[in-house]
Structures are given as C-alpha cells and as structure tokens.
Amino acid sequence: MSATADAETIVLEHFTLIDGMGRPPQRDQTLVLVDGRITEVGPAAEVKVPSGATRQDLRGKYLMPGIIDSHVHLGLVDGIDQNYTKYYDRENIEQQLKLYAAYGVTSVYTLGTDGDEIHNVIADQRRIGRIDTARAFTAGRGVVYKGSYGGVPGLEQQVSTPAETQAMVRREVAKGDDFVKLWMDDEFGDIAERMPYPISKAAIDTAHELGKKAVAHIFYQENAATLVDQGVDGFMHQVRDGALNPSLASKMKAGDVWQIASTLSREASFTYKLLPFVDDPFFSRGVAPATIAALKSPERQQRLASGPHFAKYPEVLTKAMANFGAMAKAGVQYGMGTDSGPTARFPGYFAHWELELMVKSGITPLQALTAATGTNARFLNARDIGTVEPGKWGDLLVLDRDPTADIRNTRSIHAVYVAGRKMPTIWQTCTGRPADACGAAPK
Ligand SMILES: [Zn+2]
Incomplete structure (x- = not known):
C-alpha cells in the first residue's frame, strides 16, 4: 500500500497481538496506521515499514482493540x-x-x-x-x-x-x-x-x-x-x-x-x-x-x-x-x-x-x-471498530502485561489510541483534580 506524501504514517512494532477475533495471541507483530486507520498488520519480519513513518517499539507489550x-x-x-x-x-x-x-x-x-x-x-x-x-x-x-x-x-x-x-x-x-x-x-x-x-x-x-x-x-x-x-x-x-x-x-x-x-x-x-x-x-x-x-x-x-x-x-x-x-x-x-x-x-x-x-x-x-x-x-455491525484488521480505525489498547494470562492485566494500561492518536490514559491523568495530587502510577 502506498501512502500519499502528506499522510500521517505510524508504525507500532514487535508487540504481542490480541486481534479481537478470538485467535490466540500472536507474538512479534507489527502494524501500520495511515491517517488513523490500520492499513497492515502481521509478523514484524514480514510487514514492510513505509519510509518516513513514525515508529514505536512495543517489544514486551500487548496490543488489542480498544x-x-x-x-x-x-x-x-x-x-x-x-x-x-x-x-x-x-x-x-x-x-x-x-x-x-x-x-x-x-x-x-x-x-x-x-x-x-x-x-x-x-x-x-x-x-x-x-x-x-x-x-x-x-x-x-x-x-x-x-x-x-x-x-x-x-x-x-x-x-x-x-x-x-x-x-x-x-x-x-x-x-x-x-x-x-x-x-x-x-x-x-x-x-x-x-x-x-x-x-x-x-x-x-x-x-x-x-x-x-x-x-x-x-x-x-x-x-x-x-x-x-x-x-x-x-x-x-x-x-x-x-x-x-x-x-x-x-x-x-x-x-x-x-x-x-x-x-x-x-x-x-x-x-x-x-x-x-x-x-x-x-x-x-x-x-x-x-x-x-x-x-x-x-x-x-x-x-x-x-x-x-x-x-x-x-x-x-x-x-x-x-x-x-x-x-x-x-x-x-x-x-x-x-x-x-x-x-x-x-x-x-x-x-x-x-x-x-x-x-x-x-x-x-x-x-x-x-x-x-x-x-x-x-x-451493531460497527465495521470500523472492534478488531485489529486493515481498514479499521486505529482504536487500540496497549498493555504492559498479558491480559490472556490474567484478565486483571487489562488495568496495566500503557497507551490508548483513538484513530491512531494517543489519548491520555488513566495513569497519566487524574480526573477531577490536579494531576500532581494523584501520585505516581504504580508499575
Ligand atoms: Zn442500563
């Protein structure tokens, strides 16, 4: 897939994928986001990283649909x-x-x-x-x-x-x-x-x-x-x-x-x-x-x-x-x-x-x-969301720990993306009061 010169291209690399379709987690995957949509996802060794892309190494992390x-x-x-x-x-x-x-x-x-x-x-x-x-x-x-x-x-x-x-x-x-x-x-x-x-x-x-x-x-x-x-x-x-x-x-x-x-x-x-x-x-x-x-x-x-x-x-x-x-x-x-x-x-x-x-x-x-x-x-036949597949919005949740090993690991939120843009996570924000009143996020 070729992107236009001014497209925003983000590549998330080397994560373990939980695809939202029920397949077992796939290790060492990479995905490409162009203007907020997933254009490619697959084994890191096979996905060609477009030139000019912003790259994020997510080694050791788990990536799933939002x-x-x-x-x-x-x-x-x-x-x-x-x-x-x-x-x-x-x-x-x-x-x-x-x-x-x-x-x-x-x-x-x-x-x-x-x-x-x-x-x-x-x-x-x-x-x-x-x-x-x-x-x-x-x-x-x-x-x-x-x-x-x-x-x-x-x-x-x-x-x-x-x-x-x-x-x-x-x-x-x-x-x-x-x-x-x-x-x-x-x-x-x-x-x-x-x-x-x-x-x-x-x-x-x-x-x-x-x-x-x-x-x-x-x-x-x-x-x-x-x-x-x-x-x-x-x-x-x-x-x-x-x-x-x-x-x-x-x-x-x-x-x-x-x-x-x-x-x-x-x-x-x-x-x-x-x-x-x-x-x-x-x-x-x-x-x-x-x-x-x-x-x-x-x-x-x-x-x-x-x-x-x-x-x-x-x-x-x-x-x-x-x-x-x-x-x-x-x-x-x-x-x-x-x-x-x-x-x-x-x-x-x-x-x-x-x-x-x-x-x-x-x-x-x-x-x-x-x-x-x-x-x-x-x-709801919501075609743009719910799985990590080409064509979907890059609405993604990145975790520090494996949620398939312990479901409570969905709380180990590393990053949240909506349409390929990082949202402030609950560990980075503190609703209702100044952020410094919340203390450091436990790891
Ligand atoms: Zn109700």
Whole structure:
C-alpha cells in the first residue's frame, strides 16, 4: 500500500497481538496506521515499514482493540448525584467519553436514556472520525411503558399503546438511533405492571421495519422467552429470577438472539454498601475526591444497607454469574457491557471489573476480551471498530502485561489510541483534580 506524501504514517512494532477475533495471541507483530486507520498488520519480519513513518517499539507489550462497552448511560450524573434534567448536556457527555477513553474503552453503546443532544455529538464524531474521546452509538430514548420500569425522570420516553410505540420508534430512529431499547421489568414486584407484550412487539417490529436491532432490559425468564418469540435481537442484562432454563438458551441460539450485555458489575455493585475498591488508584484516579468522600459517608452506607432490596443482591449476582456462564457454555453469542453511568456505576473502571467477573463466571480471559471487542462490534455491525484488521480505525489498547494470562492485566494500561492518536490514559491523568495530587502510577 502506498501512502500519499502528506499522510500521517505510524508504525507500532514487535508487540504481542490480541486481534479481537478470538485467535490466540500472536507474538512479534507489527502494524501500520495511515491517517488513523490500520492499513497492515502481521509478523514484524514480514510487514514492510513505509519510509518516513513514525515508529514505536512495543517489544514486551500487548496490543488489542480498544474495549467496547455495550451498555452505558451518558450524561446522567455529577459525581454520584444523578439527575438527567440537571446534568445532561454536551460537555458532560464528552467529559465522560474522555474518561472512557482514558480507561481504554474506545467505544460505548448508550442504552436508552439520551436526549437529542447525543445525535449532535455522534454526527460530529462520525463526520470528524479522528476524535479525542470514545465513540458513541445510541439507542436514543428507549421505550418505557407508562408508569412502569425504565428510563429516566425528565426524559419524554413513555408510551401507553402499540400505536404510540410505533410512532415513537419511528420518530426516534429518524433522529439517528443506531438501535432500539425497551424495558420490561417491575423492580422486584414493586411496580404494578411490566411492559405488556403488544407494546414490546410494536417496538421490535417497528425497529426491524426501519432496519434496526431491538434490545431489551429483562429480569424474568418468562419475559425473555416471549421476547425471543417476538424477535428481539439482544438482552442487556442476564435473566436473574432463577437458573437459566436450557430451552431459553437453545431458543436464543436458534433465533440468533445475543446476550450482548453481561452487566455483572452492575449486580455486584449493588451488593456493597461501600465499593471495595474506592482506594484503588485505578479507580480513584477516575473520580473526584468529593465522590470518594460521598461514597465513604456513613449515612450513605447506612441508607444503602437498609434499602428494600439490598439483601437480595448477593443472590441476584450469583444467579446472573451462573446464567452468564451457562449461556456462554450453551453457545449463545455474548458481549461485554456494564450498565455504567447511573449513580455509583463508574465509567471505565466498571469495564475492567466486568471482564474480571465474566472470567469468574467461567469463560477464559481471551473469550472475555473477544466479547468486549470483536463480538460487541459485530452486534451493531460497527465495521470500523472492534478488531485489529486493515481498514479499521486505529482504536487500540496497549498493555504492559498479558491480559490472556490474567484478565486483571487489562488495568496495566500503557497507551490508548483513538484513530491512531494517543489519548491520555488513566495513569497519566487524574480526573477531577490536579494531576500532581494523584501520585505516581504504580508499575
Ligand atoms: Zn442500563
């Protein structure tokens, strides 16, 4: 491949490649980036380095695609105060997308709590291409059955009839939604009625008419089974009301329905009155000191511990992990998603925690990494991201230690690239305070 004289050519050399497609790590690889896109990747001995290229020796490092988080919410919080009406704006959205990138999460799928501003952000991202934040894909305003579970206060997204549902999905997809989200839950029975099936059917059918996938928040096995019959394309949480029925897994497999978001870190976070990693620098560098203080406050811990459902969550987590493991074993396609973004579910850090919990649920580190990259990209047919292959954006994560040997090594972030440009990593920045207040990065 010949590059034009003024093209920016970067060559990353001699790393061990984890390609996002599930192949075993390949040693001593080299890749060429021209104007932010991968043009060549292969054994260092075979890749011809173009003259005039900027060369980076990555001997001893591990290079993988940037992580994709398939389930987040953007712009909802300031610290741990959640309020869509107060905080949802472009500045907050882009600040969070920068934080994701600092953690090596170079793309996120945002799940149904977006106002119209997201479409301006995404339109600009796709026009510019070589951006300096994580990329976003959106389900816009997800479909909430009026008075039932889901969505966020202050965002117009409730429907009462199939006709209203059809109209809403058409209106929102016309704004640029990448896919369609619906919620079917009742908060452990606290809410009188879950979304009725004629509403979910209208949402799914309308999404499909418009060429979009439809995904669902579910909790109950019986709802998941019916949604599969209605043609849903993916689930954004595990079934959590009991052990996975093998017939549901078979139906999902037969119907090409993906368990696209794992969200084990979400359930895990609910089991703690104080998150166990608040003083871990990999976490604390990503949040403001006031947030740490708020998390540690005795009043908050007391309030969480006396919450109506607090005691249920250890079992919910156990079921979610068992069911995730069973789905994976049954051959259902699965991705990696955290549901971070709402209060106390933290952008970036949770993706690394999620990978760890997926591995604890019975898959290998390499399988977890593939879920979080190539598989997540394939679900939305996001052709420019997710694997290390010619033609893709150079959205890359470079690690000091081997994540296939220990999944916790995804935290050993050496460099993050978005479209071939280095982003400040979480070890180089310190969100919310002067960088020198954070201390040196442990090696
Ligand atoms: Zn969510």
